[in-house]
Every structure is written in structure tokens, then in C-alpha cells.
Amino acid sequence: MVLQLLLTAINLVFVIVQIIILLFGLVIVGVGTWLELQYKSLKEVLDSSRLNYGPYLIICVGILVSLIGLFGFVGVNGKNAINKYSLGLYIILAFIVVLGQMAGAMATFVFREQVESIASEGLNETMKYYGMNSEVGTLVTDFWNNLQQENGCCGVNGARDWIGEIRNDSVVFPSTCCKNTTDILCGRNSSTITSAYGGGCLSFVTQQLSDNLLHAGAFGLSVVGVQAVAIIVAVIILTFTSTVSEYSK
Structure with a gap:
């Protein structure tokens, strides 16, 4: 009984984290769209792949993060019923995305050195x-x-x-x-x-671009932190589900 209640509480935390991840994904999409509009004229003139494809890459990452958040809900079906395969796949996909986002966030900080x-x-x-x-x-x-x-x-x-x-x-x-x-x-x-x-x-252009990259990198790391929490919670849910199933037999 205690384990079942604890599992329900953990499931609730997991759902809340997925909502946060979903919102983060939508914010990332918004940031990518804003960058596309903000630097549209400059991109068309410079014809630089880093400027041309950067905003679209950010938008794609945002959509992927949102989809991962939505997919997390598939891992929890009905009242306290866990779909182990869906949740396991969620953990794998989320882990891959986290690794990619960490690399992207770190690359953002490195790229700041080349901005000028x-x-x-x-x-x-x-x-x-x-x-x-x-x-x-x-x-x-x-x-x-x-x-x-x-x-x-x-x-x-x-x-x-x-x-x-x-x-x-x-x-x-x-x-x-x-x-x-x-x-x-x-x-x-x-x-x-x-x-x-x-x-x-x-100096003004360099500062503006550098600040934008700094904010993007910091935001990316914050998203990684939330997703890392989600992965840990998902692993705990799977572990507790197995334990509850054993006690129920």
C-alpha cells in the first residue's frame, strides 16, 4: 500500500516534469523563430550557413524536446498503470537528446570565442x-x-x-x-x-551576438538539467513498478 502511494506520487512528479519539458521545448521553438525574424536581413546578405541554418536548428531542437516531453506521458497510462516498454524507450531517447543538448550547449560557449x-x-x-x-x-x-x-x-x-x-x-x-x-x-x-x-x-555586434549565445547556452543547460531529473524519475518509476509487481504476486 505504501509503495503504491509512493509510486503514485512519483508518477505525479514525472508528469509535472514532462509539462516543464514541454514548455521548455515550446520556448526553444519561440527563441528560434525570434532569431530567424531578428536576423533575417543579415542572414540574407551574409549567406552564412551558421546564420542561415542556426535558427532552424534551434527550432528543430525545440520541437524534438516537446515531442520527448509528450512521449513521456505515453509511459504512464491510466491510473498508476505503467507501460514499461514506452517508458524504457522514453529513457533511451531522452538520454540521447540530453547528450546532444549538452554538446550543443558547450559548443555555444566555445563558439562565443569566434564571434568577433x-x-x-x-x-x-x-x-x-x-x-x-x-x-x-x-x-x-x-x-x-x-x-x-x-x-x-x-x-x-x-x-x-x-x-x-x-x-x-x-x-x-x-x-x-x-x-x-x-x-x-x-x-x-x-x-x-x-x-x-x-x-x-x-564591438556592439560582437557583444550582442555573444550575449545571445551566452543566454542560449545557459538556457540549454537548464533544459538539460530538467531532462536529467526526468530520466532519473523515469528510472525510479520503472524500479518501483517492478517492486510493486513483485509484492502483488
């Missing part, structure tokens, strides 16, 4: 499209204008980065680099470079 070089390469690549009369040119122009206006920066490492990059002989660097927006001469020639923001935008 990747961001620098990508930003320099986009500068040649600024001001071009094309779809890509419009995306790049809007991206750089927003980046420079919102962060008070200019170019990758400074305003001089723009010299020779803009396909317009009357403009040396974008007006969004100008500290004084009413200065109509700012950006018209290289002598006005002192009127531009002194710092480049690389």
Missing part, C-alpha cells in the same frame, strides 16, 4: 553593397543605417572603413555616421571624418 572574427568578416563583406539599387543593397543599407543610428557607431572599426566602399562619388561615408544630423556637409568628403562617430560598430 565572424562578425568582422561578415560586416566587412556587407559594406560593398551599401547604397546599391537592388534588393540586397536595400537590406544592407537599412541594416547599416539602423545599426549606426541606434548605437552611435560608424563602420566596422571606424568611419575610415567606408572610404572607397560606397558606390556614390558624392558620399564618403553614410550620413547615419554623423554625430550632428543637421550637418549637411558631414560625409561628403574625407575631411569631414572627424564629424563622424569615433568608434566602430563591431
Whole structure:
């Protein structure tokens, strides 16, 4: 009787953990969708596989985590009735997913060390499209204008980065680099470079990407922790089920 009550309590804990895992999975899907929308213009311009496929990979992981959480319910059928095979399969699948997520989370922290070089390469690549009369040119122009206006920066490492990059002989660097927006001469020639923001935008982009990766890695490890608890509880349920069955004979 005591073992049966204990098993019921453990089953309840297991169900609660599965709900948490399911919610985590949905949050991961949401994060992947947000990243896809947030960096859509940048992804289309850079054509980088790490940017193009990253959000989709996150979405797939979120869907997989949600499915694992739902599958956990299959392991508990009816009132205190355990489907051992389903629960055993759940443990195996969840363990594989946990290993994959741990590797992914650790890779995220390692990838943070490469963010600056990747961001620098990508930003320099986009500068040649600024001001071009094309779809890509419009995306790049809007991206750089927003980046420079919102962060008070200019170019990758400074305003001089723009010299020779803009396909317009009357403009040396974008007006969004100008500290004084009413200065109509700012950006018209290289002598006005002192009127531009002194710092480049690389540090802002690097910091933003690095922070996003840090949060993603921390969140991934928290999901791994919850799933590890779920696996332990599932093993306990199987063990107690066998014990209860032996006492019932």
C-alpha cells in the first residue's frame, strides 16, 4: 500500500516534469523563430550557413524536446498503470537528446570565442553593397543605417572603413555616421571624418551576438538539467513498478 502511494506520487512528479519539458521545448521553438525574424536581413546578405541554418536548428531542437516531453506521458497510462516498454524507450531517447543538448550547449560557449572574427568578416563583406539599387543593397543599407543610428557607431572599426566602399562619388561615408544630423556637409568628403562617430560598430555586434549565445547556452543547460531529473524519475518509476509487481504476486 505504501509503495503504491509512493509510486503514485512519483508518477505525479514525472508528469509535472514532462509539462516543464514541454514548455521548455515550446520556448526553444519561440527563441528560434525570434532569431530567424531578428536576423533575417543579415542572414540574407551574409549567406552564412551558421546564420542561415542556426535558427532552424534551434527550432528543430525545440520541437524534438516537446515531442520527448509528450512521449513521456505515453509511459504512464491510466491510473498508476505503467507501460514499461514506452517508458524504457522514453529513457533511451531522452538520454540521447540530453547528450546532444549538452554538446550543443558547450559548443555555444566555445563558439562565443569566434564571434568577433565572424562578425568582422561578415560586416566587412556587407559594406560593398551599401547604397546599391537592388534588393540586397536595400537590406544592407537599412541594416547599416539602423545599426549606426541606434548605437552611435560608424563602420566596422571606424568611419575610415567606408572610404572607397560606397558606390556614390558624392558620399564618403553614410550620413547615419554623423554625430550632428543637421550637418549637411558631414560625409561628403574625407575631411569631414572627424564629424563622424569615433568608434566602430563591431564591438556592439560582437557583444550582442555573444550575449545571445551566452543566454542560449545557459538556457540549454537548464533544459538539460530538467531532462536529467526526468530520466532519473523515469528510472525510479520503472524500479518501483517492478517492486510493486513483485509484492502483488
